[in-house]
Amino acid sequence: MVNCMNKFKSQLSTNIESFLMFKHSVGASYQTGEYYLHNFDKYNLVNGNYDYLDKKVVENWVQQLKERTHSQDMGYMSYIREFGRYLNSIDNKSYILCDKYKSVRYKANVYLFSNEELHKFFQQIELYKGCASTLKESLILPAIFRFLYYFGARCKEARVLETKDVHLDLGYIDIIGSKAHRDRRLFISKESKAYFEKYDSLMNNIIPNRKYYFSDKIDKYYSSNSISLYFNKIWDLAGLRKETEIKPRAYDLRHHFACENLLKWSANGENVFAKLPYLMTYMGHSNLESTYYYLHLIPDFFPKYNQLSSSSNELIPEVDEYEV
Incomplete structure (x- = not known):
């Protein structure tokens, strides 16, 4: 600076x-x-x-x-x-740079899931668990995807999450050493607590001293490729593959989490802009502009919410790729 x-x-x-x-x-x-x-x-x-x-x-x-x-x-x-x-x-006299001068806006490679797609995706995970031959595919990877869905975390945050930072008894999970070193605490809902208590019980019996929460190795975490391959396999098995310009990824569960919260607040008549700092902190964004980005994203997929973003056009900055 x-x-x-x-x-x-x-x-x-x-x-x-x-x-x-x-x-x-x-x-x-x-x-x-x-x-x-x-x-x-x-x-x-x-x-x-x-x-x-x-x-x-x-x-x-x-x-x-x-x-x-x-x-x-x-x-x-x-x-x-x-x-x-x-x-x-x-x-009332300063010049506002006209629209013929436009920066190249970042067009996000973002796929927003429908609720129907997510239902089919997680339903397929449950079906596949029954025939999977490894602990990794029958228990651990399914739990990783529940974690991404429940908390809107980054994929790497799930992969490197250490068991010592998961406090189900106290109702929270600590994300340590994340992007830009923004440590944060994720609070656990009743639904997610019940799911991970069951997962924890099974894993503690099988690998009681594991370092990483989502791993079948004592001291190694999964590669990013493991997450991508499993996602693509389940997506295809669920019959969800279709020819689209933007291909869905595991990381898009994070975008889904952000947009779902914004839509929920708007539907409940809450002040969305007042809520943005909370969402910024929860998601580990380094600044509010990265969180504002989702207000631009939503109307592309949910036209009825155009008013939500258009009412703030003068306040929301144009977002460059490095800010997302």
């Missing part, structure tokens, strides 16, 4: 600092945005030193960055456009 002390020099400095304070207050780290606003501030200082966003200055700044970077990911356009919206709401 750019040093916050006296880093902005142009007549826009006070407004930039106020804008960044606003972003930080809603949980956004905004480090990349801060970097580009610092860059724009220096450009503005030597190109008129305006106290508002001048159209020519903004567009020239965008153009010179475009020529200099040679990258298809032009996220700096998102940041100057967002700052323009903020400033225009105050002075």
Whole structure:
């Protein structure tokens, strides 16, 4: 992050600092945005030193960055456009970068499951358990997929989960050493507790001293390939394979978890935006912008919820690939 002390020099400095304070207050780290606003501030200082966003200055700044970077990911356009919206709401004259300047938006490779698909998928897991010849496929991998479904965890978080961090008696599971080192605690529902108590009882009788919760080895966890192969096998056996541009993956259970919670809150008439910081913390996102992403995702699959995202178009930043 750019040093916050006296880093902005142009007549826009006070407004930039106020804008960044606003972003930080809603949980956004905004480090990349801060970097580009610092860059724009220096450009503005030597190109008129305006106290508002001048159209020519903004567009020239965008153009010179475009020529200099040679990258298809032009996220700096998102940041100057967002700052323009903020400033225009105050002075009613600052330029908002027009739509002909569009960064390449990240199109997520996300498959959102229907409830019917998930019912068939888990039903097939139960059927396959009866004929599976290994402990891995009859007990452990089915439990991993229940874990992903119940908690919206990352696949790796399930694979490397240590037995010592699972506290069924206390009603929670600790996720340690996750992405960006964001440790967090997942609280257990009655349904999930009952499932994992049964799993735990069976596993403790078979491999009582295992290090990893989801493993049939004493001190080794499964590879990511194990999860993918099992998912594809069950998906095909359930008759769910179809020709689609986006192929479903185990990781999509995490996306399902996030979207289901947003839809549930909306259906219950709750303030979805007030709930986002809780979802951010629960899912281990490093900033609120990664959680906002799901509000953009939902209307693509559930058109009746278009209003949920369109009502916040001015507040939700454009999401770049590295933020997801």
